[in-house]
Amino acid sequence: MTGAALGIGAWGLVTGVAMAKSGLPLPLAVLMSVIVFAGSAQLAALPLLTSGAPLWVVWATALCINLRFAVFSAGWRRYFGVLPRGKRLRMAYFAADLNYVLFLRRFPEPRHAPEQVPYFWGGVACNWTAWQVPSLVGLLLADRIPTAWGLGFAGTLALLGITYSMLHDRSTWVAAGVAACAAVAAYALPLKLNIVVAIAAAVAIGLLMDHASPQRAQPLEDKT
Amino acid sequence: MSTVEGVIAIVGLALITLLTRGLFLIPEREVPLPAWLQQGLRYAPLAAVVAVVAPEVLMTQGRLIDTWQDARLPAVAAATVYYLWRRDILGTILSGTAVLLLLRLGFGW
Numbered sequence: 001m002t003g004a005a006l007g008i009g010a011w012g013l014v015t016g017v018a019m020a021k022s023g024l025p026l027p028l029a030v031l032m033s034v035i036v037f038a039g040s041a042q043l044a045a046l047p048l049l050t051s052g053a054p055l056w057v058v059w060a061t062a063l064c065i066n067l068r069f070a071v072f073s074a075g076w077r078r079y080f081g082v083l084p085r086g087k088r089l090r091m092a093y094f095a096a097d098l099n100y101v102l103f104l105r106r107f108p109e110p111r112h113a114p115e116q117v118p119y120f121w122g123g124v125a126c127n128w129t130a131w132q133v134p135s136l137v138g139l140l141l142a143d144r145i146p147t148a149w150g151l152g153f154a155g156t157l158a159l160l161g162i163t164y165s166m167l168h169d170r171s172t173w174v175a176a177g178v179a180a181c182a183a184v185a186a187y188a189l190p191l192k193l194n195i196v197v198a199i200a201a202a203v204a205i206g207l208l209m210d211h212a213s214p215q216r217a218q219p220l221e222d223k224t
Numbered sequence: 225m226s227t228v229e230g231v232i233a234i235v236g237l238a239l240i241t242l243l244t245r246g247l248f249l250i251p252e253r254e255v256p257l258p259a260w261l262q263q264g265l266r267y268a269p270l271a272a273v274v275a276v277v278a279p280e281v282l283m284t285q286g287r288l289i290d291t292w293q294d295a296r297l298p299a300v301a302a303a304t305v306y307y308l309w310r311r312d313i314l315g316t317i318l319s320g321t322a323v324l325l326l327l328r329l330g331f332g333w
Contacts, residue, residue, distance in 0.1 A: 010314050028230040035238040040269075044276045045237055052225055055233055062237050064272035066244035074248040074257045081254060092246030150328055153296060156280045157303050157320040159273050161313035164304070166270045179271040180278035187279055187286060195275045202271030207263060 005130035008098060011158070012131040015039050016138020017145070018155030022046040026139065033135045037094075037128075040162055041065045043155045053192035061195050072100045078110035079103075083117075094124040096131070171209040175202040295327035 019029045024046060036042050041062040048058045073092055080088050102123055107116055145151055167173050179202035186194035225233075248255060281300055282288055289297075303320030307313075327333040 007314060011317075014314075014317050025227070025230070028227065028234060031231065032234045032237065036234060036241055037238070038241045040273065041237065041241070044273060045233075047276060047280060049225060049230065049233055055229070055236065058233055059236050059240060061272050061276065062240050063244065064268040066240060067268055069241075069244040070247040071257065073244070073246055077248050077254060080249065085250070085252065088249040089242065089246045092249050093242045095245055149325060150295065151321065151325075153280075153299065153324055154317055154321045156277055157299065157317045158313065159277045160281075160300065160303055160320070161307055161316035163270065163273050163277060164307045164316070165311075165313060166273070172266070172270060175267045176270055176274045179274040183275035183278045184282055184288065187283060194279070195272065198275035198278075199268060199271040202274070203267045206267035206271075210263065210266075 005126055008127060008130040009134040011039060012133070012135035013138040014154050014158055015043060016135040016140075017142045018043060018138075018152050018158065019046060019135075020139045020142030021145070021150075021152035022155065023050040023152075026143075029139050030136065033139060034132065037096075037131070038062070038066055038069075039131070040159065043159055046155065048192055048195070051192065053195075057192045057195060061199075064199055068097075069095075072097070075100065075104070075110075079107065079112055079116055080120075082112050091120060091124075094128060095120075096124075096127050098127050099123045171206055174209060175206040178202050178205045293333050295324050295333040298327060299324035 016033065019033065019042065020026065022029075024032070032042055032045075036045075044065055045058050045062050048061060072095065076088075076092060076095060080091060083091075099120070103116075103120060106119060107113070142151070163176060167176060179198040182201040183194050183198040186197040188194075189197065248257070281296055284294075299320040302323040303316045306319040307316040
């Protein structure tokens with residue numbers, strides 16, 4: 001957990017600096033960091049928010065980026081399905097990627113056991129602190145760094161790294177290429193609809209390619 | 225964007241975090257993971273991220289960039305090389321940012 005926590009912390013720091021440099025007012029950036037608690041979605045939502053994209057486009061983008069969590073939630077259900085709903089949802093909100101990976105390593109058997117709940121909360125508390133503290137430090141210290149340095153671009157570089165980690169095979173590369181071309185080509189559309197166009201085009205191409213060669217379909221992973 | 229709009233947007237984003245992380249924990253009875261979600265999941269997150277990144281890298285004020293003297297391009301190249309070499313996202317960010325700062329502050333790109 002220590003090594004992983006260091007990685008999470010560094011990533012939180014970069015996200016904090018990028019958020020402060022995006023032009024979002026500081027109180028809003030702090031609110032976002034504390035309650036949204038999903039790094040990739042935050043970084044993607046920022047340029048949309050500050051350029052005045054309509055709320056539904058901002059939300060749809062975040063929803064797409066967070067879809068992987070929906071799959072994790074099906075995994076969590078095998079362990080925590082027996083608990084009351086309120087408790088399940090409270091746990092779900094805090095369950096980040098890293099917690100899922102570590103939990104499955106510790107409890108490979110998919111059934112409920114009482115010791116899982118304290119293990120879960122311990123891991124979640126570590127992850128939450130390792131992410132939130134550096135993130136807030138980044139937000140507050142970023143004020144000392146001139147905007148001309150262009151450090152907001154660190155957020156884009158972070159998303160670039162996440163993109164690379166999601167490219168496994170030909171069809172993901174093609175889908176990414178299509179998304180990039182569509183997002184640039186449709187840029188002149190109002191309301192940042194180019195994002196929606198790009199997602200639709202990439203999903204269509206991806207599903208077409210899966211149909212053409214349906215031998216494999218691995219799930220995606222990325223870091224938050 | 226007014227402050228009120230910002231707060232609404234951010235509260236909405238927080239609810240999206242809760243909704244996606246808890247999706248299959250909401251119903252009282254178990255629901256099998258639908259095939260369309262499994263398939264769409266392969267491409268939708270990737271597409272959403274790429275659609276945000278590509279214009280941020282390739283465009284300035286709504287136009288494709290028309291000069292090579294833009295610090296973003298070498299920064300992305302450095303980040304890409306680093307990723308291919310070490311497969312590590314943090315180093316990717318740091319190497320790209322280092323090149324960006326060098327060109328912006330050292331050469332005024």
